[in-house]
Amino acid sequence: MSLKKEKVLIVAPRIWKSDKNYNNSIEELSLLIDTLGLKVCGVIEQKLNSINPAYFVGSGKAKQIVEQAKLLKANYIVFDEDLSPVQTKNFQKLDEKMKFIDRSGVILEIFFNNAKSKESKTQVELARLQYQLPRLTRMWTHLERQMGGFGTRAGAGETQIEVDRRILRKRISNLKKKLKSIDSERRVQSKRRQSFFRTSFVGYTNVGKSSLMKAVTKSDVLIKNQLFATLDTTVRRLFIGNSNYVLMSDTVGFIRNLPNNLIASFKSTLQEVVDSNLLLIVLDASSKDLQNEIATIESVLKEIGANHIDCQYIFNKIDKVDQDRIAYLKKSFPEAIMVSATRALQLSNIKDIITDSHEEWSTSLKNPLHTQ
Numbered sequence: 001m002s003l004k005k006e007k008v009l010i011v012a013p014r015i016w017k018s019d020k021n022y023n024n025s026i027e028e029l030s031l032l033i034d035t036l037g038l039k040v041c042g043v044i045e046q047k048l049n050s051i052n053p054a055y056f057v058g059s060g061k062a063k064q065i066v067e068q069a070k071l072l073k074a075n076y077i078v079f080d081e082d083l084s085p086v087q088t089k090n091f092q093k094l095d096e097k098m099k100f101i102d103r104s105g106v107i108l109e110i111f112f113n114n115a116k117s118k119e120s121k122t123q124v125e126l127a128r129l130q131y132q133l134p135r136l137t138r139m140w141t142h143l144e145r146q147m148g149g150f151g152t153r154a155g156a157g158e159t160q161i162e163v164d165r166r167i168l169r170k171r172i173s174n175l176k177k178k179l180k181s182i183d184s185e186r187r188v189q190s191k192r193r194q195s196f197f198r199t200s201f202v203g204y205t206n207v208g209k210s211s212l213m214k215a216v217t218k219s220d221v222l223i224k225n226q227l228f229a230t231l232d233t234t235v236r237r238l239f240i241g242n243s244n245y246v247l248m249s250d251t252v253g254f255i256r257n258l259p260n261n262l263i264a265s266f267k268s269t270l271q272e273v274v275d276s277n278l279l280l281i282v283l284d285a286s287s288k289d290l291q292n293e294i295a296t297i298e299s300v301l302k303e304i305g306a307n308h309i310d311c312q313y314i315f316n317k318i319d320k321v322d323q324d325r326i327a328y329l330k331k332s333f334p335e336a337i338m339v340s341a342t343r344a345l346q347l348s349n350i351k352d353i354i355t356d357s358h359e360e361w362s363t364s365l366k367n368p369l370h371t372q
């Protein structure tokens with residue numbers, strides 16, 4: 001995707017009887033689009049009783065959407081839902097020059113732009129190619145230029161799309177082998193850390209996990225006011241007294257409807273979360289969609305097999321809310337910690353929680369019959 005301020009028309013189908021918070025979902029998608037350097041020029045909302053298998057929306061509405069995008073001089077039509085490969089191809093037939101992308105496609109592009117390490121680049125490329133494979137159209141031609149041309153010439157009766165599919169499948173196979181090797185290296189590293197108490201910051205993207213990591217451990221950590229700025233797991237030491245220290249991890253942020261291919265590809269990175277003794281679930285005190293964000297976090301933790309680990313809610317950014325909001329949060333989440341990473345407010349409470357959990361863990365190691 002280009003980083004120029006190209007225009008995007010958002011299409012937000014509202015499915016009848018769905019419990020989805022559509023207003024917050026559109027706002028979130030707008031932030032994702034902004035992260036890509038694109039500009040939202042309009043939003044079309046459409047109430048649906050059922051999903052049309054051909055276009056998601058009705059065929060007449062699909063044509064109206066394309067015409068509206070042309071009037072607005074939009075370069076992209078972005079759906080706030082996931083389109084099937086058939087639906088994407090049908091839209092492409094309506095206008096071959098227009099670019100059609102769904103919510104998962106937007107998230108994948110952001111991950112692709114932000115991947116820095118060999119591991120995250122491999123993970124994102126695998127997820128991206130698995131997403132692209134069933135969506136190949138005539139616009140996806142001459143992939144051999146990108147991935148090496150040896151042995152890619154079309155055979156008798158073989159179309160260019162068939163060649164492209166063959167190239168993608170071969171690349172996907174190689175990436176899977178590469179990730180297995182990376183995963184093996186991670187497992188070796190993880191075994192070395194088994195004798196240490198481990199805790200991880202987890203939560204929605206852009207809630208200040210990296211800022212908290214830097215403030216609590218007083219270490220150098222990448223901080224950007226941007227969705228998915230952190231893709232690679234960062235591990236730092238936190239000294240808690242008596243010459244003891246624990247290992248703290250800052251992990252990739254979550255978001256609603258995180259593409260399944262991404263979760264699968266990032267499982268080795270998210271293994272750091274699974275191997276933790278304590279999860280610090282960071283939430284934005286000023287969020288307007290708190291319950292859905294908590295549900296998203298719990299869903300991802302369950303998906304990766306980390307929902308059984310002890311956890312502690314931490315509400316960050318309390319400097320951005322009033323006393324009524326803080327009182328509401330304390331009443332709704334009595335065990336939660338209220339902090340501000342930017343103002344360094346009540347950060348010692350995080351260290352106290354970690355210290356208490358570390359003591360319980362140490363006791364359980366000395367006495368195997370001890371139950372937490």
